[in-house]
Amino acid sequence: MELEPGGRALRQEDLVQIIADPAIAPVTGAGECWRGLANLRGGLIGVADLGFLLDGRATDGGVMVAIATPDGKFGLLCEGVRGARGLPGADALPDEPLAGDPDWLLPAPPGEPRIIDVVLLLEDERMKGAP
16 A cells, blocks of 8 residues: 555555544654554554654644554554555565665665555654654
């Protein structure tokens, strides 16, 4: 599934739910990349701003994509999503990432979206102190 802004994608197995117009409660002192907390099926999850993580600009409006990792669930606020598509397998990915890409943004063949590794994303220094 490709996330907007374009050129980044999530593997289907990481997706829990897509929520349009999410209600996100801010959390004081959580860090700039964290937008706050959202209710997901009766439980609270932290919501990070993908736009901020990628280019330092907060996402205005958008949708929340709830993601599952071995360590739990969290949300990514993004501008929108595009339909499901086949993503290249790990063995088809180039060896080298693009210059300036964070470790959690995996390289991709030319013309394909770069894949977000949600486990590595949680290790990003900006995600420390998560709600």
